[in-house]
Amino acid sequence: xxxxxxxxxxxxxxxxxxxxxxxxxxxxxxxxxxxxxxxxxxxxxxxxxxxxxxxxxxxxxxxxxxxxxxxxxxxxxxxxxxxxxxxxxxxxxxxxxxxxxxxxxxxxxxxxxxxxxxxxxxxxxxxxxxxxxxxxxxxxxxxxxxxxxxxxxxxxxxxxxxxxxxxxxxxxxxxxxxxxxxxxxxxxxxxxxxxxxxxxxxxxxxxxxxxxxxxxxx
Amino acid sequence: xxxxxxxxxxxxxxxxxxxxxxxxxxxxxxxxxxxxxxxxxxxxxxxxxxxxxxxxxxxxxxxxxxxxxxxxxxxxxxxxxxxxxxxxxxxxxxxxxxxxxxxxxxxxxxxxxxxxxxxxxxxxxxxxxxxxxxxxxxxxxxxxxxxxxxxxxxxxxxxxxxxxxxxxxxxxxxxxxxxxxxxxxxxxxxxxxxxxxxxxxxxxxxxxxxxxxxxxxxxxxxxxxxxxxxxxxxxxxxxxxxxxxxxxxxxxxxxxxxxxxxxxxxxxxxxxxxxxxxxxxxxxxxxxxxxxxxxxxxxxxxxxxxxxxxxxxxxxxxxxxxxxxxxxxxxxxxxxxx
Numbered sequence: 001x002x003x004x005x006x007x008x009x010x011x012x013x014x015x016x017x018x019x020x021x022x023x024x025x026x027x028x029x030x031x032x033x034x035x036x037x038x039x040x041x042x043x044x045x046x047x048x049x050x051x052x053x054x055x056x057x058x059x060x061x062x063x064x065x066x067x068x069x070x071x072x073x074x075x076x077x078x079x080x081x082x083x084x085x086x087x088x089x090x091x092x093x094x095x096x097x098x099x100x101x102x103x104x105x106x107x108x109x110x111x112x113x114x115x116x117x118x119x120x121x122x123x124x125x126x127x128x129x130x131x132x133x134x135x136x137x138x139x140x141x142x143x144x145x146x147x148x149x150x151x152x153x154x155x156x157x158x159x160x161x162x163x164x165x166x167x168x169x170x171x172x173x174x175x176x177x178x179x180x181x182x183x184x185x186x187x188x189x190x191x192x193x194x195x196x197x198x199x200x201x202x203x204x205x206x207x208x209x210x211x212x213x214x215x216x217x218x
Numbered sequence: 219x220x221x222x223x224x225x226x227x228x229x230x231x232x233x234x235x236x237x238x239x240x241x242x243x244x245x246x247x248x249x250x251x252x253x254x255x256x257x258x259x260x261x262x263x264x265x266x267x268x269x270x271x272x273x274x275x276x277x278x279x280x281x282x283x284x285x286x287x288x289x290x291x292x293x294x295x296x297x298x299x300x301x302x303x304x305x306x307x308x309x310x311x312x313x314x315x316x317x318x319x320x321x322x323x324x325x326x327x328x329x330x331x332x333x334x335x336x337x338x339x340x341x342x343x344x345x346x347x348x349x350x351x352x353x354x355x356x357x358x359x360x361x362x363x364x365x366x367x368x369x370x371x372x373x374x375x376x377x378x379x380x381x382x383x384x385x386x387x388x389x390x391x392x393x394x395x396x397x398x399x400x401x402x403x404x405x406x407x408x409x410x411x412x413x414x415x416x417x418x419x420x421x422x423x424x425x426x427x428x429x430x431x432x433x434x435x436x437x438x439x440x441x442x443x444x445x446x447x448x449x450x451x452x453x454x455x456x457x458x459x460x461x462x463x464x465x466x467x468x469x470x471x472x473x474x475x476x477x478x479x480x481x482x483x484x485x486x487x488x489x490x491x492x493x494x495x496x497x498x499x500x501x502x503x504x505x506x507x508x509x510x511x512x513x514x515x516x517x518x519x520x521x522x523x524x525x526x527x528x529x530x531x532x533x534x535x536x537x538x539x540x541x542x543x544x545x546x547x548x549x550x551x552x553x554x555x556x
Contacts, residue, residue: 123304125272126270127375129296142314
């Protein structure tokens, strides 16, 4: 049992998965917050109510959320090649990972912002707060627990995406499980990769819950 | 002075047009506590939010001192709002900030330095009686304490005007009283003008100088609180006064007359200051009469006391007559022989 495992290869694969998840998560966070904010601010009765921009943004978000991830990677090959210079390896997976998960997170961000008490925003206005102040000192801090728990959910979905990207050569545990495990019929490799992914997921969920509870003062 | 002229707010929905505030003209004096009372849907909440333009007026002007609020652009309005405090029914505190940080928020917006902020926040915490709770989060406070934080936050930038949007409606009667006491206290100490809206006549009675009664977006009655209590004109005003007083004396007069046929029955109406004098004991000392209090109620308003007493006076006829004459000529109490 486990005779086909090579520890150094496994460590490399795990590191690649962590690398892809980490960098893509940062990208998703930034892009998701921006898109979510745009959706929230331009919505009906929003601070920058603007039907046109809202519809455009919502359409982009919905389209990229609707495309199956495996197809999205293929569609983005030319873009990735232009941006990274290759379509293979963990870095080449990043554009697709970010573009695939950011719209999902953007919706969670929008929902989180909408949950902020309207009265509190009104109170900030009555004090004479600028829109920038309202965004950074009211809306974001007041929705922080939801933003963090949303990010946890997104991170876990992201790990799933990295495994899928692995199957078409992105590296990481998905790649390792498919090429070194499945294709060689070495199922002990597949099993160990699964366990490792599960451990990563549980750790992320645990850290996410811990932070959410810590910052939630309601 | 705050001058409101021809103020109007219309809401247009799909199938109809609602006039929430309809041609309101009011002048409010500096240092005054001005109350607006009305049932829900009367437009009072829209009215108070028009004053700092949380709602944009459809027509009319609002001038605070010489600053025409309705004429300001968004940036000028923001600056003007720093001089207008506002407190809310549901307090609207940031749950993510502590008491001290909530109170510091308007100071951050006004660009006050960190040192000065800290000092001012401590002053405000002491003023509203929350010393020792600086680092608590709103979720750890009671309703009354939350409103105290709201008041401190509203006062942070030393405004000239405080708007109270149903500020005590979510509080129990005892807490309401303590918050009202605090409002009177800051009104007197700082000369702050207060505009409050409420549906409770008790709130008006306890702290307001003048009151406007609002119905269907219009001001239907306006005057000194004592006058309005004594001589309510409109049916809705009578209802509110009734709510505060429980005016059921009249029904019982006949039964009082039946059971107390001896002597003379007097109805004494107290208006303003006179309720503070020891009228009953003075009469008993000056004249050879006995006075038996049968029924009555005296209530204090901000500008004096008012109420009605039914008394039975027994003794020599001429003594009774001179006692009545004394009340009529020497005091402001209205007397009526039943």
